[in-house]
Amino acid sequence: VGEGCQGNSIVYKSKKAERFHVKMGGPGSGKGTQCEKVVAKYGYTHLSSGDLLRAEVASGSERGKTLQAIMQKGELVPLDTVLDMIKDAMIAKAGVSKGFLIDGYPREVKQGEEFEKKIGAPCLLLYIDAKGETMVKRLMKRGETSGRADDNEETIKKRLDLYYKATEPVITFYTSRGIVRKIDSELPVDEVFGHVAKAIDDLK
Numbered sequence: 738v739g740e741g742c743q744g745n746s747i748v749y750k751s752k753k754a755e756r757f758h759v760k761m762g763g764p765g766s767g768k769g770t771q772c773e774k775v776v777a778k779y780g781y782t783h784l785s786s787g788d789l790l791r792a793e794v795a796s797g798s799e800r801g802k803t804l805q806a807i808m809q810k811g812e813l814v815p816l817d818t819v820l821d822m823i824k825d826a827m828i829a830k831a832g833v834s835k836g837f838l839i840d841g842y843p844r845e846v847k848q849g850e851e852f853e854k855k856i857g858a859p860c861l862l863l864y865i866d867a868k869g870e871t872m873v874k875r876l877m878k879r880g881e882t883s884g885r886a887d888d889n890e891e892t893i894k895k896r897l898d899l900y901y902k903a904t905e906p907v908i909t910f911y912t913s914r915g916i917v918r919k920i921d922s923e924l925p926v927d928e929v930f931g932h933v934a935k936a937i938d939d940l941k
């Protein structure tokens with residue numbers, strides 16, 4: 738399980754042979770776009786840590802207000818908060834889901850370790866990889882219509898900095914376990930998906 742992160746994706750297998758996929762990659766690398774296509778083809782439940790957090794903010798709860806302040810600054814929200822939200826969302830769907838695709842999580846090695854302790858170990862991480870300049874270009878364009886507080890140039894640069902610092906060690910961590918499939922996200926959306934689908938099919 739993981740969040741369609743900034744260009745990476747992970748697949749976890751549980752004892753019941755359910756699959757947990759984690760997608761990771763930089764902001765704007767195309768994680769969300771690819772997750773949607775995976776959901777359509779494979780029927781997995783897509784859990785985006787970013788979307789879960791934004792939904793909490795939109796609810797107007799006290800926790801949401803605290804989260805909004807952190808996200809607006811482009812910083813990472815506390816480890817336990819994100820993991821609890823993902824876990825709750827998974828439990829809610831545990832009986833009916835064919836698998837889980839987790840987008841945007843773990844962002845730090847520590848989050849990955851916590852995830853394994855509380856939920857399980859992944860068998861595939863899809864690393865959706867795009868160049869820094871490509872990610873900035875796509876996010877600026879998305880910002881014209883997304884209304885996301887963090888799709889502005891200053892916050893984008895900060896998120897990218899943080900991404901390279903925090904997420905690359907995560908990829909290294911899962912590379913050492915032999916589960917990383919790096920996907921070139923500079924290609925057109927459908928070609929990127931062809932490689933994503935192949936990585937998932939190769940697991941069978």
Ligand SMILES: Nc1ncnc2c1ncn2[C@H]1C[C@H](O)[C@@H](COP(=O)(O)OP(=O)(O)O)O1
Binds near residue numbers: 742763
């Ligand atoms: N392969 C691709 N080629 C061109 N544009 C792409 C692309 N994949 C995604 N995009 C566009 C769609 C969005 O407007 C923007 C960011 O994509 P996204 O899926 O929201 O990224 P992420 O979820 O990784 O932040 O880039």
Ligand SMILES: [Mg+2]
Binds near residue numbers: 741769787
């Ligand atoms: Mg996204």
